[in-house]
Amino acid sequence: MEVREYKRDEWIIREGMRPDYLYYVIEGKAKIYVTYQNGKVSLINFINAHDYIGEMELLNEVYYTKGVQTSTKIICFAIPLHHYRTRLLEDTTFLRELTKFLSMKATKMAEKYSQSLSFPLENRLADFILQTADGEIYKEKHVTVCDFLGVSYRHFLHVLVQFCDKGYLLKEGRHYCIRQSDALHRLADVLKNESF
Amino acid sequence: MEVREYKRDEWIIREGMRPDYLYYVIEGKAKIYVTYQNGKVSLINFINAHDYIGEMELLNEVYYTKGVQTSTKIICFAIPLHHYRTRLLEDTTFLRELTKFLSMKATKMAEKYSQSLSFPLENRLADFILQTADGEIYKEKHVTVCDFLGVSYRHFLHVLVQFCDKGYLLKEGRHYCIRQSDALHRLADVLKNESF
DNA sequence: ACAATAATATGAGATATCTCATATTTTGGG
DNA sequence: CCCAAAATATGAGATATCTCATATTATTGT
Structure with a gap:
């Protein structure tokens, strides 16, 4: 596991490019983007301290990778997937933690979705x-x-x-x-x- | 673990009432609803076979429970939380499966959200x-x-x-x-x- | 079989939101 | 310090979407 630092406005993950690491944000903020065929770019969510980045790619073989760009300096852990993928997926504590994170993420998204349509x-x-x-x-x-x-x-x-x-x-x-x-x-x- | 059956239009979970079971849908379809203060009711998502219901409440102590209503007959497993909560949260296979389910859920929600705003x-x-x-x-x-x-x-x-x-x-x-x-x-x- | 309720249908006017054009100000890099 | 790019501002007209009013048809419970 490495500690990495990214400057403001750097791309941690390029859209469409599968990352080789799972990241865990210690400090800083970032944004998740997706680009549509018509060129429209949409900011999907903010990433803050204690969030994971790249967990979708850890879990799903097939997944369209969104772009992640820092909005402040970011310090994070980077865990190489090729080495630790299997081990992570067998670690109960990690899985429980990740599950909680994902459930919050899903809930917040659902909230934002229905709000955006309703108001x-x-x-x-x-x-x-x-x-x-x-x-x-x-x-x-x-x-x-x-x-x-x-x-x-x-x-x-x-x-x-x-x-x-x-x-x-x-x-x-x-x-x-x-x-x-x-x-x-x-x-x-x-x-x-x-x-x- | 019990096998349960719900008729069309029955409420599996009432909005705001914390469920005592984790459900896994074998067959049938359902809908997730949330009600806002102004009385507006919003359909958040569809539930299909092989989806979980109540996983948010399994994972999060504090969570506002959405209403779930069947749209066809539903057959599902119901696992009593008071008895199996701890065991489930220590079962690697279950956690891995749940994590995958949640990551899909979060992704789909994010997609729907940004689509709804963009088009x-x-x-x-x-x-x-x-x-x-x-x-x-x-x-x-x-x-x-x-x-x-x-x-x-x-x-x-x-x-x-x-x-x-x-x-x-x-x-x-x-x-x-x-x-x-x-x-x-x-x-x-x-x-x-x-x-x- | 009937009445009540839900679903479908249509019109007209109001509001929210978008697109485009254009000007000014701020900011980052050399 | 200067320039180019990004961010902020503002106007005008077009479009998407909502609200309300009102019919007509299904569906459902009794």
């Missing part, structure tokens, strides 16, 4: 802002967010400006300051199911 | 029709499909009628007959990524 951007953006804000400050890159929420830049900005007009957010140079988190919460809560 | 109903419906058609005959219930694809009945029908107008489909009483599968394939192929 307009207004609600999903409110949720995203609250989830990614650092205290009162929201400062994600617009382009990345559009990708992630799967909407056009134009429409995204339209809704963001509305939030400002309504006084939910205040634009401060490069950042946005959350002014009425209660209003945002009301919008975001619509996404939640009855359990909350 | 209009026209493409997604073409894909759905081809995937669920029995030979040349498509006969899913409109209401269920709307739910699944996350669009209004009105819009769904609008697009379906277009397919008929264009001669892709021919309405025959209750069913639809696929007349130009090539045209549908062209629409559906846009969803595929470069790997295909």
Whole structure:
């Protein structure tokens, strides 16, 4: 097992190229992308500390590998599959851990999926802002967010400006300051199911 | 371990009620639903033979249980969790099998998610029709499909009628007959990524 | 066999979202 | 420090999709 380091914006895995390693992220953030035939590129998910990368390829002989690009510096473990594949697949503790990770991943995806179909951007953006804000400050890159929420830049900005007009957010140079988190919460809560 | 049978339209798991069993489907089909605060109900996924039900609750202490309703008669194994939970979580063969199942589930969800955001109903419906058609005959219930694809009945029908107008489909009483599968394939192929 | 309920169907107007065109500002590399 | 590329901004018109209203046909329970 090696410890590896990737710089910001480096590709850990190229789309379509089966990786030879299983990665476990110690520190940093990354993004998973897929490209469609018409050239459209879609941001599928974020990867954070304690996530696995390449677990699909460990488990499935046939699998279309998505691209993984770092968005900060990343430090991770890299376990060579050719050597440890069999051993990993016989290790109960590892399997249990991986199963938990995958079940969370599947659940979150299912949630995002049904939310994306059921609610307009207004609600999903409110949720995203609250989830990614650092205290009162929201400062994600617009382009990345559009990708992630799967909407056009134009429409995204339209809704963001509305939030400002309504006084939910205040634009401060490069950042946005959350002014009425209660209003945002009301919008975001619509996404939640009855359990909350 | 028991063998259980559920009739059509029965609820195997009620939303929000933690199940006491892990199920493995031998035969039949079911649907997973979630209800939002505003009362909107969303069909998240289909369950088919060889799928697990309740695996999330086996793995995660905290998990909001989705509702599962049969759409045909279902025959399944039911494994009582209070008795076998620990043993299951130590069984390598079972864990490996479950991990594979979950990785497929996560992948499919991710695919559906990014597709739903990236393409209009026209493409997604073409894909759905081809995937669920029995030979040349498509006969899913409109209401269920709307739910699944996350669009209004009105819009769904609008697009379906277009397919008929264009001669892709021919309405025959209750069913639809696929007349130009090539045209549908062209629409559906846009969803595929470069790997295909 | 009948009534109630669910599914199918259609129209019209509103809203959400996209595409394209274009301008300004910020940022990274040499 | 300068340039090219990326990110941010804004307008206008097109399209996808939703909501609501209202019929007509199946299906189901009794």
